[in-house]
Amino acid sequence: MVDKMGEVKTAVVLVGGAGLRMYPLTENKPKCMIEIAGKPILFWVLNWLKSNGIKNVVVGVAYKKEIVVNYLKNNNFGLNIAISEHSVEGETGEGFRLAIERYVNDENFIAMNGDELTNINLSKMIKHHLRSGAIATLAVSPLKSPFGIVELWEDNIVGFKEKPIITDKFVSSGIYVFNKKIKDYLPLNGAIEKTTFPRLAEMGVLKAYKMSSNERWATVNTVKDLQKAEEELKLMGFIEKFGESR
16 A cells, blocks of 8 residues: 555566576476575565565466465565466566456556566655656666677777666666556556557656666576676675575
8 A cells, every 4th residue: 555655565576477588497487486596586576575665565477377376375475465367478468457457456556577686776766756647667777788889980999898888778677666547558468568658658657767876687588697696686785685584
């Protein structure tokens, strides 16, 4: 629920994708159950949400859903957790729509993909969202180039920058604050990044929360991302803070 101070207490986390780029690690389990530093990705996500004052979490499941359900039943995170089933083919549109219709009555709430690791200050992001009056606010991060950049002057190469941060280009972190009005713009199926967000942007009701330099973010899309994700967990202090949690 949301109190008089605008404090958001509910989050919707989608963990239903097949994680094809993580194969063979996802052959027998969903991506959120792949371990980083000895714990499933979902473990780190839920502990981070709790540390930011979230009380209620709706977990959207699809691919290998029984593994996630059993994990949540057998581990106490100190959260009120509801399970919302959707189809893999329905993507984020169906996943968020069904989870919200079934379990979310709050005016504003967190929504996110379940493979994102971050130390974003949710309170700060929520305040930004509430002040703006947006239907949706996306946490965005400066683009970290996976390649070295060649600096040119005309056709002369004058220097190189090794995998720099491109400060005038931003990427979505997959972490959002939604107003309940978002339900009117969610598709029956399909990715909200291709359907809902472009429409809200045209309407002028899609806002960005620019992450500060001390707010870190890592996503897990491929096997190669796992080592980097563990390094990020250490830098964010998660291993020390949550590592002994059960």
